[in-house]
Amino acid sequence: ISGSCPELRIVLIGGRRSKRNKSSTGNLILGQNVFDTSSRTDQSTARQKEVHGRLVTVVDTPGWWWGYPRENTSELDQIEIQNSVHLCPPGPHVFLLVIPVEFNFPLSVKSSLKEHLELFNADVLKHTILLFTAFSSYSEENIQHLIKKYTSVQQILQQCGNRKHFLHISESADRTQVLELFRKIEELVTNNLNNPYSKKRQKVRALVEGVLQNSHIGELNTLVIVGPQRSGKSSAGNIILGKDAFDVNKNCDSPRTTQCEIGHGVFAERRLTVVDSPGWYWRYTLQDTSEMNKLKMENSLYMCPPGPHAVLLVIVLGTAINAKYQRSLQDHMSLFGDDVWKYTIILFTRPDWLGVKTVEERIESDEGLQWLVNKCENRYHVLNNLEPNNREQVKVLLEKIEEMWVGPCIFTQKNIGPQWSGKSSAGNIILGKDVFEVNKNWYGSRTAQREIGHSVFAERRLTVVDSPGWFYIHTLQDTSEMYKLEIENSLYMCPPGPHAVLLVVELDTAVNAKYQRSVQDHMSLFGDDVWKHTIILFTMGDWLGVKTVEERIESDEGLQWLVNKCENRYHVLNNQERNNREQVKVLLEKIEEIANINFSNKIHIILKNLII
Incomplete structure (x- = not known):
């Protein structure tokens, strides 16, 4: 069944009733257990599947305590909730405000919701549908009774233009209820003239403030990997994390990384977060790259709020850095702001290509590589893809990142x-x-x-x-x-x-x-x-x-x-x-x-x- 919208982007928001509620809703919508329901959601996460002929992206977010003011929600959770809209560029078609029908709603729910919705733009309710959920079957009469019973729910529903839907969450749930939800979302999209919700953001805050606000040097642990297609970004991310977090396609005709993905690991008693991002075609100018891909590349900075500690620019050592390649690099790195080069380390992959030569000899042999190394103020590291279990190379990389920040000034x-x-x-x-x-x-x-x-x-x-x-x-x-x-x-x-x-x-x-x-x-x-x-x-x-x-x-x-x-x-x-x-x-x-x-x-x- 094909819908009127070939793509739907959904953000799940709401209070913290049970650790299963929003995540289970996301799993039901996508028809697969892609969100963890065993513990509370502590960071915004995006998952994408084809459902009923549509490419559907669902973003799960941390919940807040129903009825409590925003000041009771941690700063990190607030940042993650705000960050959710950047995980489905260019912006969500709909916010599903997930409300469990078993919940007894105090009057303070309305003020709590109002404060938390201030994390978004003022027009967020124009893009919101109330989604009543339950793990047991409820009739339409039951839902109407719930609405009549609680004044706070009536007021919230009015603010959302009386848009609502009910989902019965179970493994044997009727999939037509998801199809009906899609229909209501598509109707909302039409009413909003096909304009998704959008929130402006500042690149400098994501890249620089993120580093300034993190704790001490031992926690320099958040990295964003960027670079041209087929440069080994996903493989490099897996080596750094010490596990297969990102899908690596060994065939040149296999699908490349099409969206930002995030992976976590632990090394030397420090938590590591790595964001893998879509690459660009090596000879494309910024004008040649699609607007969607540019948004996804920019979005990589916002997947690790309040921002990454370093940007790793992945380059295959056998690459000839000619004028077209230089221009493509310059163009696409500009997506991250003028200061991005100050925080960039070149991550050379495929050192086996060198043979008996050193990386320094390789750099000296190519004026384009010299230009690139100079742009990064001589910061580079070689990662051997053929030695994925060599943790010493990861240790040295992390030391270079620390040196980049601690270098005395x-x-x-x-x-x-x-x-x-x-x-x-x-x-x-x-x-x-x-x-x-x-x-x-x-x-x-x-x-x-x-x-x-x-x-x-x-x-x-x-x-x-x-x-x-x-x-x-x-x-x-x-x-x-x-x-x-x-x-x-x-x-x-x-x-x-x-x-x-x-x-x-x-x-x-x-x-x-x-x-x-x-x-x-x-x-x-x-x-x-x-x-x-x-x-x-x-x-x-x-x-x-x-x-x-x-x-x-x-x-x-x-x-x-x-x-x-x-x-x-x-x-x-x-x-x-x-x-x-x-x-x-x-x-x-x-x-x-x-x-x-x-x-x-x-x-x-x-x-x-x-x-x-």
């Missing part, structure tokens, strides 16, 4: 005030070279805008930003708007953000009440959590003489306050020993330690100087 922020403070000098000592101008006269000119410097030390890439600071007795109100903007914007000169904050203080500074207020005020420019990521960098270490830094701290209540704010994190830098690289090495070790603990907030390192 240091900002400095210069202070407004006297120049005999060692602010720019501290940045130069860390970089091991004179990058920032140091004025030896107190009347010398101060830094008026942000400056950036780069260096390499102990196989780490370092970046230091020197920027205007604030005068030590100024409140935030006293500091000009221009300088406040310059101070704030220092965060953005080393995207996607800092590992730690180094607050530079001269050891001979008396941290009095005015000084404390000034520090507190100006540090607030970076948010409430800035102190969790801050290390005090004491300069002028030679000033101590025979005293220790601990004795200096004990002698000054203001310094004690400052050290307590930073949870006892500090380091001494001796400006008179510019070539002492050991002091820099120890500093970087302390920074890495705090970065590992506080990875959730920022990715690189800010060096903030507050010196008088």
